[in-house]
Amino acid sequence: DAGVTQSPTHLIKTRGQQVTLRCSPKSGHDTVSWYQQALGQGPQFIFQYYEEEERQRGNFPDRFSGHQFPNYSSELNVNALLLGDSALYLCASSFRDGTYEQYFGPGTRLTVT
């Protein structure tokens, strides 16, 4: 049973560029949430996708956008990158059946120079 997978593992971008991160949920899961974890901090919620729609959003600017595909996989896009966007980006998947276990992927380490 494949867990949550994310790609790429590491990424280096320059200020002002755009980046796309990808996530495939755990088998049987239909909900994907994205979190940003800065160094030495706990993860912070960015947004959650279910049925291909953004259902909830944390306190992140519009530069952060996402998409969910019919196969439940998801993308996180960040435009106009800032140095402060450097972080570990974590994807979590879950299933809306009343169980609230969110399983996390290994993350994508984004470095903005």
Next chain:
Amino acid sequence: GEDVEQSLFLSVREGDSSVINCTYTDSSSTYLYWYKQEPGAGLQLLTYIFSNMDMKQDQRLTVLLNKKDKHLSLRIADTQTGDSAIYFCAASKGPNYGGSQGNLIFGKGTKLSVKP
């Protein structure tokens, strides 16, 4: 909004019990979680407890919840060097809010060091 706080460091000897504490501020948080993060890795779900429970035990892990004081603890029995990691407490309001599964609010994590 919700705020989750944890002590930043804990050091124990191998074989001892570890107790990691967490406090949260929002009494409407109904699901409370413990995650483990090893260096360079994602988060591993260890266990979770509903707010209508006082205690949950899972092998070496015991979770205690004091809802009145909004205090959560994770006890690891017979701590091993492989338990060295950062442990995150997280709170969620669950699906009764907005009809979707609640997002998780995390503490800053407690770094557990286990000395042989």
